[in-house]
Structures are given as structure tokens and as C-alpha cells.
Amino acid sequence: MKYIAEIDIMPLRELLDPQGKTVSNNMKNVDIDGVEDVRIGKHIRMTFSASTEEAAKNKVETACKKLLANPIMEAYTYSVHTAE
Amino acid sequence: MKYIAEIDIMPLRELLDPQGKTVSNNMKNVDIDGVEDVRIGKHIRMTFSASTEEAAKNKVETACKKLLANPIMEAYTYSVHTAE
Structure with a gap:
């Protein structure tokens, strides 16, 4: 089955997000x-x-833990659905 | 109201995503x-x-168009909900 x-x-x-802060500060420049x-x-x-x-969920959980997310700085959430 | x-x-x-490709190729290294x-x-x-x-939706649409997304390379989707 494909997911x-x-x-x-x-x-x-808890962490600063300087990229987000910059975007936030610039929103007023685009009205x-x-x-x-x-x-x-x-x-x-x-x-x-x-x-x-x-x-499928186990695979995603493993992928997040081992490769995709850095747990010291990042939190992950996911949803899994079947591919149409 | 806060959203x-x-x-x-x-x-x-249609575009290559080299970062995604690299991650995809490395999945087998984490089993x-x-x-x-x-x-x-x-x-x-x-x-x-x-x-x-x-x-609220209009604001998000404008933000995506004017600041967040580059329409030549990127597509955006969004959902808006009220903040608890």
C-alpha cells in the first residue's frame, strides 16, 4: 500500500526564530x-x-527521529494518509 | 479575533528538489x-x-503572494483557524 x-x-x-522574526517585522511593508x-x-x-x-506511522516516526528532525532544536508533527 | x-x-x-532527493536516497541508511x-x-x-x-484568509493570501512564496518555483496551501 502506498502512503x-x-x-x-x-x-x-523556547528558541528564537530569527528568520520568522524578520518575516514578521516585514509584514507591515506589504500592508x-x-x-x-x-x-x-x-x-x-x-x-x-x-x-x-x-x-507506515512507525516508518515516519523513525525517519523523523533518525534523519529529519533535530530534537534539540525542533519538534515534529505528522499525518499519514493513503495515496490516491 | 486572533487567528x-x-x-x-x-x-x-515540475521542479527538481535536490534536498528532498538527497534525503530520499539516505532513508535506506537509517533502515x-x-x-x-x-x-x-x-x-x-x-x-x-x-x-x-x-x-483573516485574505491576509494570509496576500502574505503568501507578496512575501512568503516565490510563484515561479513554489506553490502554497494554507489553513486558518482561530487561536485557542
């Missing part, structure tokens, strides 16, 4: 006011095969 | 097989205030 995982990897809340905070992370779309949804 | 926008900015399907494709883009979380949900 698609949508993974978000964001800088931890957007009322912006309080912008945080910028990564979005990863992974297409892969697995036998069951359980196995 | 949070979750914005995904991904490289267009994950069956990976077909990995695409890497940005995830942006924006906290902002707007009068209505309609206005």
Missing part, C-alpha cells in the same frame, strides 16, 4: 498589520510504501 | 525502505489578528 506522510518540523517554542508572530520550519512530504497504516 | 495560519510552501511538482519520493518545503505558522475569518 503519503505530511511532516511539519518546527523550531521549539499586512496585526501580525503577532511568525515561526518558520520545514514541511516534508514523503511518499512511501508500507504494509499497514501502523507500519 | 493562526498554517502555511505550507512546497517546490512545484527505512520503500521510500519513493521526498519533497522538502517550508512550513510557516503565523499568529495574527483579523476582524473576520474572511479577512
